[in-house]
Amino acid sequence: MIDHNIPYGHQLITDEDIQAVVETLKSDYMTQGPRIGEFEKAFAKYLGCSYACMVSNGTAALHLCAMALGIKPGDKVITTPITFVASANGFRYMGAEIVFCDIDPENYLMDLDKLEQLLKASPAGTYKAVVPVDFAGYPIDEQRLRRLADEYGFAIVVDACHAPGASFTDSKGRIQKVGGCKYADLACFSFHPVKHIATGEGGAVTTNNPKLYEKVNLYRTHGVTKDPSRLTKIDGGWYYEMQELGYNYRITDMQAALGISQLKRLDWSIARRNEIAAKYDAAFKDTCIRTPKRIEGIVHAFHLYVIQTPRRKELYDFLRENRIFAQVLYIPAHLMPYYRQFGWKEGDMPVAEEYYRHCLALPMFPSLTDEEQDWVIAKVLEFCSR
């Protein structure tokens, strides 16, 4: 018997995390101090990429990628409908026309066969960027995307907000971390409390492309630079220039301290999430619940554990009555009133819409106790047997 609410996701803050923030508060810096650069280096090293740029949130990260790629009003950008709306919005801020591509019924990620059909139907260069989402923590086939990108001429921006710590094995047998950008141009992360690394608000852009990195870095701080090699003149030590119209998308030193501390636990947290997933998988075998697909050669980050059932609404309500706050993720983005104004409607993305009718994300976070998970499993099985 569990006598408290169990959410679908929850941050884990340790004494060590708190100590790291307190130390920062006692230092000379609250923002723009040494912790940010330290977090960037540690994150880039962990992922195996050249550059990480820490920013104020995941949505800002997506917007900065759109800016760095020079997306202009009317440029076509493809993303998936089964995502948080920010994946599309980051590009809408630049006036892009968002084209949704339906999902794969097996892994709920952008269907790359459908993407290829879409690309084939227009001349190369029609689409400026493709924004796949590593939904729930499952890595998209970046190698196949790279081949398509080279053929059709678009930039790959992986929305990896669900997938820090996830990896895939490429055709050469090398393990590639999501966000390492071996095949993608850019990747975006969020450090919102429900995500793997929780800094309150926070996000990151990663890349191996120095030009894109420089742009993201410049747009993050108002388009202002003090870099002598970039200045058009130098009046003195105080001199800086605003060279582009940028934003204040900075993260603070306090948040970076929290991020550095949490990054150390990322591998443990992914392992724990996979343990929880394996227990759910086993418990729901041969029941009315369809569990997520697993394949060899990938490390799933399990931001979400999404099941499907035709009686989803009943299950959602039943779990709530038992203080289990499972969540429906996501309502297809193309059916949001905002995106409907561009002509998107029911029936446009049949697989995503079918997914939405059946999906439910069960509690999945590293500090979920065995007792709590047993309660969730017992209630789901009780529901199935009715």
Ligand SMILES: *Cc1c(COP(=O)(O)O)cnc(C)c1O
């Ligand atoms: C959380 C999330 C975002 C946005 O991140 P914020 O930090 O909340 O701005 C973008 N895309 C996906 C897939 C997300 O889950």
